[in-house]
Amino acid sequence: MKIKINKLTAIGFERKKQQVNLQRKFRTLCKAFKLPIPECEYIVDGWKDKRHYKADFAFPNAKLVVEIEGGHFSRTSGHSGGKAIRKDIKRFNKLTELGWVYLRYPFSKDCGLVDFDQIRDVYELLKKRI
Numbered sequence: 001m002k003i004k005i006n007k008l009t010a011i012g013f014e015r016k017k018q019q020v021n022l023q024r025k026f027r028t029l030c031k032a033f034k035l036p037i038p039e040c041e042y043i044v045d046g047w048k049d050k051r052h053y054k055a056d057f058a059f060p061n062a063k064l065v066v067e068i069e070g071g072h073f074s075r076t077s078g079h080s081g082g083k084a085i086r087k088d089i090k091r092f093n094k095l096t097e098l099g100w101v102y103l104r105y106p107f108s109k110d111c112g113l114v115d116f117d118q119i120r121d122v123y124e125l126l127k128k129r130i
Contacts, residue, residue: 022068022107026057033119035126038066046098053091062129063100066122068107101125 023040030037042058044065057066095102103125105118 022056026066026068029119030122033123035119035123036061036130044095044098044100046094053095059126059130062126063098064122064125064129065095065100065102067102067104069104101129 027037027040036059038057038059040057042055042060042065044053044055044058055065056068058064059066092102103121
């Protein structure tokens with residue numbers, strides 16, 4: 001039996017592989033800085049229309065969401081156009097309304113947390129909110 005892999009399937013596999021790598025790196029960074037281990041692809045409920053939001057990383061006890069934006073994902077993720085930007089703003093506002101803090105960092109080889117100030121942001125917020 002021959003399995004056909006089209007271009008979209010190949011992009012999906014590559015994106016999933018990148019996502020798993022990103023999760024592993026971020027969780028390792030959290031361990032290194034003695035932070036709690038975040039939930040990956042955490043579903044935040046609270047939308048009236050029964051929709052939900054899946055965060056890259058969440059610390060549910062602290063109501064803290066960390067999103068890694070851009071980089072490899074910007075071409076295929078659909079977060080760079082006007083409609084997607086409006087959707088992201090609406091999502092951010094809803095998370096704020098629900099009491100969540102929302103941190104966004106750019107994608108990089110170091111999984112977005114490229115300097116001490118950024119990991120310190122996560123640490124300080126967790127310390128205040130747990």
